[in-house]
Amino acid sequence: MENRKLKRAANANRGPSLVSKVLYRYRTYIILAYFLLLVLFFFLQFNLLQNWDMIVRILNANYLFHNGFYFESQRALLESFVIGLLSYPLGGYAVYGFLTVAAILIMYALYDFSKAFKIEFLILMLAFFNPFTVMYIAKNGSEIFLISFLLLYLAAIKRRRYSAGLFLALAFLSKYDALYFSPLLLFLLLNGRISDSIKKILISIAVFLASLIPYFVYNLLAYGNAIYTFALSYLYYLNVGTLPNFNCTGLIELLIPAILAMFIFSSKKNREEFLKKAKRLKFELSLLLASFIIGLYTYFAANGFFLNNLGVYRFALLPTSFLSVIILLFSSKEDLLKVFIFSALSMILAFYLLSSSMPAYSPLSIAYEAKSLFVSVYSTTNCTVMSNDWVYLDYAGLPASPILPATGYNGTPIISLGATNTSLPLITSKGNIYLYGYGYCREHKVQSNFLTNYNAILKSRNATLIPDDPCGWLFNGKLNSNMLLDICEKLT
Numbered sequence: 001m002e003n004r005k006l007k008r009a010a011n012a013n014r015g016p017s018l019v020s021k022v023l024y025r026y027r028t029y030i031i032l033a034y035f036l037l038l039v040l041f042f043f044l045q046f047n048l049l050q051n052w053d054m055i056v057r058i059l060n061a062n063y064l065f066h067n068g069f070y071f072e073s074q075r076a077l078l079e080s081f082v083i084g085l086l087s088y089p090l091g092g093y094a095v096y097g098f099l100t101v102a103a104i105l106i107m108y109a110l111y112d113f114s115k116a117f118k119i120e121f122l123i124l125m126l127a128f129f130n131p132f133t134v135m136y137i138a139k140n141g142s143e144i145f146l147i148s149f150l151l152l153y154l155a156a157i158k159r160r161r162y163s164a165g166l167f168l169a170l171a172f173l174s175k176y177d178a179l180y181f182s183p184l185l186l187f188l189l190l191n192g193r194i195s196d197s198i199k200k201i202l203i204s205i206a207v208f209l210a211s212l213i214p215y216f217v218y219n220l221l222a223y224g225n226a227i228y229t230f231a232l233s234y235l236y237y238l239n240v241g242t243l244p245n246f247n248c249t250g251l252i253e254l255l256i257p258a259i260l261a262m263f264i265f266s267s268k269k270n271r272e273e274f275l276k277k278a279k280r281l282k283f284e285l286s287l288l289l290a291s292f293i294i295g296l297y298t299y300f301a302a303n304g305f306f307l308n309n310l311g312v313y314r315f316a317l318l319p320t321s322f323l324s325v326i327i328l329l330f331s332s333k334e335d336l337l338k339v340f341i342f343s344a345l346s347m348i349l350a351f352y353l354l355s356s357s358m359p360a361y362s363p364l365s366i367a368y369e370a371k372s373l374f375v376s377v378y379s380t381t382n383c384t385v386m387s388n389d390w391v392y393l394d395y396a397g398l399p400a401s402p403i404l405p406a407t408g409y410n411g412t413p414i415i416s417l418g419a420t421n422t423s424l425p426l427i428t429s430k431g432n433i434y435l436y437g438y439g440y441c442r443e444h445k446v447q448s449n450f451l452t453n454y455n456a457i458l459k460s461r462n463a464t465l466i467p468d469d470p471c472g473w474l475f476n477g478k479l480n481s482n483m484l485l486d487i488c489e490k491l492t
Contacts, residue, residue, distance in 0.1 A: 031125065053140040053141060059391065059394050065084035109148035110128060123335060123336060136314040140314055142174055153168050153171060158284065225470045231474050247312055260328075260342065371393065383399065384400065384401065384442065385412060387402075388418075414436040424438070
């Protein structure tokens, strides 16, 4: 009996298995191989799916850096800025440079986070990239930057560094949802003296605002208001992102941390040390739990964008990521083999998700067909058309904007995928591509401003138009505050 107890104790206390030791010894090669595999996946994904949002970021970059003809004002611009800078050395391949930079950034963020929160980096990397993360983190172009900078932001808060303000600003410039995470700066109050903590919070806020000075200047010069594009994005959210029917499909991702927990807590050692670690890691657990709750809130807040299941999985990346990291706080080197198996299965499933997401036809090939049809009639591409496939037409080299109500036609040709109800005569069609117009057109740059487009729709319905008032959009709607409205108008 005593020998059996000693044997069980020895088994419980033994170190990593031989395979885990081999994996750890060759961790540098595993990390490099995984990085290359991740970059390859991102390249294939862009080529195969030709995602609408990523195409818009490329068009925004062309508009800002190369006098392009299409631009969406309500988008956060950091990703487009990076693509624009990379377009000088890389030309048309800048998007691949961007995806490589994004992969490097997320790897660095995970490394820095692992050091701050004392999680083995190899385990964090392998477990973090579950099938949904691999599939959706870079698909639209914004999530990978957002999550990377939020991880760096949390690491800076853990270390009580002023750089928390910088990383929050970079996350905000990647995607405006990052502003939800600004209250996490209050966690600086939980470590150290109150006076010192308040000083760190104030300096971090100052760093945040100072880091956004180029953004404020750009908005002032382009729109006459320092926060115009952020306010426009909020206006878009109020009118599009609050549809009544909640879609919970994306929350299936939360099963992934549950599976990860099964892997981690299958170890008796991890189960036995759970309470001890939980007491020791109270600050880390509180910070990450608050991050998870905020991430979950962003999923609920984005409800209206889930029309036809659009965005349900990428908006669930934040809560899934933070919950996974919470579980990994209780991991150890002994879990390396299990996490490696988890990672291998995740990558296989990610490639399956990619293959099952491929469209029946290439949207860009259809856009080029539509462009050729237009040129066969108008003999030029120096024209701006309206289309229900406008982003891909712009990318194909034919200036295009969304189809406005009849009052906004002014004779502008319409290229529609599928027949559409319009007062313009049908000129010709090919397959599912229909060209309407009067045979004449003019070229003009398209700044796809949600306010302009939405007011055109309201005008066609004889409804009250929305005034061009960024501070009013922010503080006359859900968040109704005359004091904040006055402050906003004075500062911006």
